[in-house]
Amino acid sequence: MDINNIRKEFPILDRKVYGKKLVYFDNAATSQRPLSVISKWNEMTTVSNANIHRAVHRLADEATEAYEEARNAVKNHIKAGSREEIVFTSGATASINLVAFSFGERFVKEGDEILVSEAEHHSNLVPWQLLCQRKGAVLKPVPVKDDGTLDLAALDQLCSEKTRLVAVAHVSNVLGIVNPVKEIVRICHSKGIPVLIDGAQGIVHCDVDVADLDCDFYVFSGHKAYAAPGTGVLYGKRKWLDEMPPYMGGGEMVGTVKFSGTTFAELPLKFEAGTQNMAGAATLKPALEFAEAVRKDDGMRKYEDEVKEYLWEKLVSFPGLRLFGNPADKSAKIPLFSFAIDGVHHEDLALLLDKMGIAVRSGQMCAEPLMDRFGVSGMLRISLAPYNTMEEAEYFMESLEKAAGMLR
Numbered sequence: 001m002d003i004n005n006i007r008k009e010f011p012i013l014d015r016k017v018y019g020k021k022l023v024y025f026d027n028a029a030t031s032q033r034p035l036s037v038i039s040k041w042n043e044m045t046t047v048s049n050a051n052i053h054r055a056v057h058r059l060a061d062e063a064t065e066a067y068e069e070a071r072n073a074v075k076n077h078i079k080a081g082s083r084e085e086i087v088f089t090s091g092a093t094a095s096i097n098l099v100a101f102s103f104g105e106r107f108v109k110e111g112d113e114i115l116v117s118e119a120e121h122h123s124n125l126v127p128w129q130l131l132c133q134r135k136g137a138v139l140k141p142v143p144v145k146d147d148g149t150l151d152l153a154a155l156d157q158l159c160s161e162k163t164r165l166v167a168v169a170h171v172s173n174v175l176g177i178v179n180p181v182k183e184i185v186r187i188c189h190s191k192g193i194p195v196l197i198d199g200a201q202g203i204v205h206c207d208v209d210v211a212d213l214d215c216d217f218y219v220f221s222g223h224k225a226y227a228a229p230g231t232g233v234l235y236g237k238r239k240w241l242d243e244m245p246p247y248m249g250g251g252e253m254v255g256t257v258k259f260s261g262t263t264f265a266e267l268p269l270k271f272e273a274g275t276q277n278m279a280g281a282a283t284l285k286p287a288l289e290f291a292e293a294v295r296k297d298d299g300m301r302k303y304e305d306e307v308k309e310y311l312w313e314k315l316v317s318f319p320g321l322r323l324f325g326n327p328a329d330k331s332a333k334i335p336l337f338s339f340a341i342d343g344v345h346h347e348d349l350a351l352l353l354d355k356m357g358i359a360v361r362s363g364q365m366c367a368e369p370l371m372d373r374f375g376v377s378g379m380l381r382i383s384l385a386p387y388n389t390m391e392e393a394e395y396f397m398e399s400l401e402k403a404a405g406m407l408r
């Protein structure tokens with residue numbers, strides 16, 4: 001694989017912003033989509049558009065087949081034991097809300113505790129807070145250390161006989177740190193506590209093997225991993241999904257419906273009420289194929305690491321810059337850097353960088369408790385994808401110097 005060939009797969013990368021070449025460094029918010037995804041999306045709309053799982057006509061067959069093929073692709077990609085354990089949703093947020101509601105209904109009661117890390121995205125925090133409010137349970141944060149790594153000793157101490165579930169990100173969307181999720185699962189399981197892993201960032205940058213991790217739930221969004229927006233996955237161990245009540249009621253999630261009572265469809269349809277995002281879901285297959293091909297390519301991984309190391313080195317030596325998430329183990333971080341610069345507001349910086357053609361993220365990054373933890377009102381974040389180049393990284397560093405100089 002070669003970076004120039006990869007870039008050709010992403011037509012948007014050719015566009016200009018304010019007359020400058022686009023440098024897209026906001027991949028953790030949403031990735032761009034390759035031609036294989038765009039053409040599948042297009043095909044599902046222009047050739048095979050029909051509702052799935054319902055009618056017997058040819059178009060419905062094609063649409064259903066593409067949708068279910070995508071489910072197979074997801075199952076194989078994350079090494080789940082069965083297709084029944086793969087539920088399609090509209091994204092990581094929807095998947096977490098599904099578990100918080102449904103697992104919560106069945107297994108959480110007054111006085112119980114749910115643990116999340118202090119570094120969670122609001123999507124892996126607020127649904128648990130809502131559950132705790134509903135049930136009279138307690139949400140407890142697991143602290144992160146100054147270098148951004150999770151305090152595993154504190155996790156171990158916080159796990160108690162009251163803990164019903166631990167929910168933690170595979171990779172933090174602010175710190176870029178890959179959490180030791182296998183170890184977290186081991187600690188929790190040794191005390192009989194199930195674990196949900198928020199893989200919104202992890203699915204993009206890590207090889208995910210849910211069988212090896214032995215996690216109870218793993219969730220992610222399609223749009224951050226090159227697929228269409230409005231797509232998402234909930235992997236759940238069958239033993240939990242079987243026990244959990246439906247989250248939403250509606251078409252196709254039922255067995256029989258009578259006024260005297262309703263029975264529910266088998267997994268995974270029990271959790272897929274109503275018309276699904278069939279065109280979007282079908283793109284998960286080419287999207288994950290692309291993600292896997294890039295990750296399996298030694299040359300591409302090496303190049304990505306070189307760009308990451310270049311940025312890391314330049315940022316830590318940048319005058320007045322505070323980098324959040326700076327672990328000693330270089331391999332425990334994805335190419336994602338959040339930072340603050342003394343005397344410069346992150347949003348002003350982001351606006352100036354935008355004028356230079358560079359798309360970055362600024363603000364709280366949906367992780368307000370983590371901003372409080374580090375005593376800042378917001379940060380600036382750059383997050384890279386395999387189509388980002390060393391030239392872009394160098395241009396970014398030059399532009400950052402220029403922009404910070406103008407604002408200081």
Ligand SMILES: Cc1ncc(COP(=O)(O)O)c(C=O)c1O
Binds near residue numbers: 090094123171172
């Ligand atoms: C770690 C993490 N979890 C959850 C989410 C929510 O994803 P979505 O908005 O696609 O549902 C995000 C999005 O940024 C994220 O980075």
